[in-house]
Amino acid sequence: MIENKVNHYGNLCVEMYEILHENAMEDELKFYLSYAKKDSKILEPLCGSGRFLIPFMQLGFDICGVDASKEMLHKLYLKAPNAKVIESDIYEFNSKQKFDYIFIPSGSISLFTDIVYCKKILNKLKQMLSLGGKLVFAVDTILTKNLNNNEYKISASVKTKEGFDLILKNKSFYDERSHVQFYPSIYELYDGDVLLKSEYMDFRIYLYEYGEMDLYLQDIGFSEINAYSSFDKKIAINNNSEIFLYECCI
Template sequence: MGITQNYYGSLCTEMYEILHKEAPQDELEFYLSYAEKEMKILEPLCGSGRFLIPFLERGYDIKGIDLSTEMLAKLNEKAPNAKVFQKDILEYDSAEKYDYIFISSGSVSLFTDMDLCKRILHKMKELLKKDGKFVFAVDTIADKCLNDTDYKTSISVKTKEGYTLVLKIKNYYYEKTRTQYSPSIYELYDGTKLLQQERMDFQTHLYKLGEIEPYLKGIGFSKINVYSSYDKKIAENNLSEMFLYECSF
């Protein structure tokens, strides 16, 4: 497989399922706090469903979008009746508008091309009903990693088949664009025998407080709250490792 920016391939998906099968409870409760039973809800970048499935289990009307066929295959294994679409977000067309749209886990930071990010945010505004809520998280400059000179083994896990799945990462940060580069190599071993290797060009944009707000206002969001924690504490500085945005118009 070639190197693809921020695409969750088969080995990446397998490790993600082992490490992040269920959503953290505080994060899940945060996104659930905006939901009501009569709402039409959309989760772009829904991945393997660790947020979408708990919404479904609670009886919410939710749909999901993700580009990764591997991640959606995992979601469909767990929730065959889930309404999910394998699409680029910008290519998703919907006649209906949504009451609530959320993008969890800092995934908006994956759009390191800021022009593309603005187009994504504008798309969310187009899909939202008047007085609907768009809620999302971004990583911040507090997440900046030290630069590495070479790849280092970051994580090693056992698969259900008994194989060893290893993640090797090399981090470096480009200050001018505030891009965190983390090229990654996933390797699957049977003992010492390499069975499969997958490379991923993982990149994130690390935000400063006040950076994305002008974009949001420019596309028409008139009410914006920025939180530094899942208990909705107002963000005041760049010390938090995430910012949570609550947007409406």
């Protein structure tokens, strides 16, 4: 199996993520809900701490989540103890059940920086769809690439519920050849001036050109592919968008 460069989410990373991104943005949530039907079997791979999965549950949808992060799933279970969630790498995940709708929001597909591996993941998801089912997901685009920054700078700072200061510092580097944006990151937890804990994360994402993902999806065998540049389903026509949203049918 081809190895993908994996982003590892430690406790401090998950804590900051939960503080900054506990709830989904309204327009993004509405976009993914627009494909859901009450009689559908729904799967959310890479569900994280549940900011999409939990609203789907609350609205009465039959949804299952998959995520490889114990830390993320711990946060999810604290909020929704009855959630149907499986701890698994999506490549290793197997289900006898077919799904009518599979969605991966927030550009998480871009976490698979090895394109061969990414195509294997997309093909696996296609095999899990029922006849007429839809796969909907977002990718980050080349428009979001950052100029190189070789020194760690503070990019976020939050207060934890215990009153500690949680700080994120990162560098950035974009590799033109591989289309990968690198964000070496350090999370630091402080009690006043005292450093309590620090974690390093080698975060990286693949940034897509207009039309690039379309070709991969065609190769995989999706019969109908729509690419949007916004949550109001405006058709993508060029690289002038920070995200591409894909709606794929078999």
